Amino acid sequence: xNGTGRVAIIAGGTAGVGRAVVESLLADGWHVGVIARGQxxxxxxxxxxxxxxxxxxxxxxxSALDAAAxxxxxxLGRPDVWVNCAMLTSFSPFLETEVEEFEAIVATTFLxxxxxxxxxxRLMGPTGRIVNVGSGLSYRAVPFQAAYCAAKHAxxxxxxxxxxxxxxxxxxxxxxxxxxxxxxxxxxxWARNRLxxxxxxxxxxxxxxxxxxxxxxAIEKGERELLVGGSVLKLLFGDMALPAWLDRKLAKDxxxxxxxxxxxxxxxxxxxxTPAEHAGTxxxxxxxxxxxxxxxxxxxxxxxxxxxxxxxALVVLGMIIG
Numbered sequence: 001x002n003g004t005g006r007v008a009i010i011a012g013g014t015a016g017v018g019r020a021v022v023e024s025l026l027a028d029g030w031h032v033g034v035i036a037r038g039q040x041x042x043x044x045x046x047x048x049x050x051x052x053x054x055x056x057x058x059x060x061x062x063s064a065l066d067a068a069a070x071x072x073x074x075x076l077g078r079p080d081v082w083v084n085c086a087m088l089t090s091f092s093p094f095l096e097t098e099v100e101e102f103e104a105i106v107a108t109t110f111l112x113x114x115x116x117x118x119x120x121x122r123l124m125g126p127t128g129r130i131v132n133v134g135s136g137l138s139y140r141a142v143p144f145q146a147a148y149c150a151a152k153h154a155x156x157x158x159x160x161x162x163x164x165x166x167x168x169x170x171x172x173x174x175x176x177x178x179x180x181x182x183x184x185x186x187x188x189x190w191a192r193n194r195l196x197x198x199x200x201x202x203x204x205x206x207x208x209x210x211x212x213x214x215x216x217x218a219i220e221k222g223e224r225e226l227l228v229g230g231s232v233l234k235l236l237f238g239d240m241a242l243p244a245w246l247d248r249k250l251a252k253d254x255x256x257x258x259x260x261x262x263x264x265x266x267x268x269x270x271x272x273x274t275p276a277e278h279a280g281t282x283x284x285x286x287x288x289x290x291x292x293x294x295x296x297x298x299x300x301x302x303x304x305x306x307x308x309x310x311x312x313a314l315v316v317l318g319m320i321i322g
Contacts, residue, residue, distance in 0.1 A: 008219075009033040009072055009079045011059050011116045012086025014041035016185030017133060020208035020282035021083055021215050026051060028216070033072035033079070035065065036086070038275030045280055059086045059112030060104075069119045081219050082120035084113040085133035088272060089148035090192040091199045091258060101192065102147045104272055109151035114158060117175070127172040131218045132159050133211070134179045136232035140239040140246060142202065142254045144195065163224070174222035178214045179236075179299070181206050181229030184283055184290040190276035193264055200260035201286060204231055208282040210294040217296060225299030233297065237306055 008025050012018040013034035022045070025032050031051045036042055042054040053075045055068035073079070088108040090101055113132050120130050138156050141149035156177065163175040182201030185208055193199050206229055214228045227233055238246055269276055283290075 005029075005031070006080045007031045007033065007076045007078065008081035008083065009035065009069065009120070010083045010085065011035045011065070011112065012084070014038060014045055014280040015278070016085075016087075016187060016282060016284075017180065017183055017208050017211045017215075018083070018085040019045075019280060020212035021085065022049075022052070023282065024209070024212040024216055025081075030081075031076050033069075033076050035059065035068045035072070036275075038280075040277075041275070041280035058108070059084075059115055060107035062111075062115040062118070065112075065115045066119055066122075069123060073123055078123050078125060079120065079128065080124070081129045081131070082116060082124070083131045083133065083215060083219075084116040085215075086112045086116075087133075087148070087151075087187070088191070089145055089187065090194070090270075090272065091144050092192065092194040093144060094146045096194055097147060101272060105147035106151045106154070109148060110154045110158070113155055117158075117162060121173065124173060129174050129176065129219050129222055131176045131178060131215055133215065134159075134177050136179055136181055136227075136229070136235040138179060139232075140235040140250075142250055142258070144255055144258060176218035176223055177225045177299075178211070178218055179225065179227050179232050180211050180214070181231045181294065183208055183211050184286040186278055186281060186284045188260075188284055188286075190269070190271040190278055192270040192272045193268075195255075195259055196264060197259040198262040198264045199258050201284075202254075202257035203289070204229065205286050205290045206294045207287070207290040207292050209292065210296075212282075214296045223298055223300075227295075227297045227299050227302055229294040233295075233302060236299075236302075 008030045010018050013022045014036040034054045035057050037058050039056050046054045055071045057064040057068035088105045134155050135152045137149045138152035159177050182205050184205050188199045214226050
């Protein structure tokens with residue numbers, strides 16, 4: 001799908017993966033509308049780029065998101081593409097996670113994609129591309145991120161249901177899922193954290209541009225699901241083959257993988273209920289450890305290869321155990 005003269009709307013596009021997607025679309029000639037909570041980052045993004053229009057809204061508020069989307073359509077035209085990638089998380093044991101905290105994470109990370117998909121289908125013409133950004137943690141959850149993992153699992157079910165409805169209706173709008181590995185984004189500096197150390201992406205870590213490349217491929221080809229990075233393949237097929245073993249493995253190592261080894265100073269701000277005062281950037285503080293390239297695999301093809309060939313399945317299981 002060529003970007004020249006076309007319109008894309010990115011929900012959650014001022015930082016992290018969303019920001020990387022915005023920058024990639026702009027480089028490809030798209031007109032891009034960006035929706036986010038933080039006005040300062042929106043204003044900066046608007047000033048830095050041509051072919052950008054911005055609108056402020058919390059994606060968990062369906063009415064506010066609709067109003068922001070209508071504003072962008074009035075300025076840019078109806079969208080050919082809509083990408084949902086706003087998220088919140090908390091690195092916390094479940095029993096220490098407050099009710100309002102859990103609900104806020106699910107509201108933004110899951111219901112934000114529900115609200116965005118609804119707005120996209122209302123505003124798009126008979127064709128279009130919707131891309132929901134998921135995670136390998138939607139197939140195998142980790143300890144201390146129960147709300148985020150629950151939201152990512154919910155995205156899978158929601159997306160599959162709506163995709164079937166679109167096929168049944170005959171409407172030529174594709175609904176893709178991009179399942180991401182650990183990405184070097186600013187979330188690890190502004191997410192709520194109750195660990196004794198600063199959090200980190202559980203290695204291996206990938207640069208935000210790897211995620212953006214996968215999103216652009218979903219936009220170009222309309223594939224059903226893309227799995228990004230070998231770690232996502234391990235999580236998906238490992239949970240299918242050895243779920244009880246992974247329960248024990250992650251009970252032992254899952255928390256430690258998320259700890260950076262740096263002490264966490266008390267009292268730092270987080271972005272759970274209000275936008276954090278951090279610059280809008282795609283990258284976090286782990287650029288020296290982040291891979292600039294990563295495997296991007298059609299999820300349907302990966303399943304056919306594994307379940308259609310015993311030798312391949314044995315290789316995958318060997319990768320998981322190794």
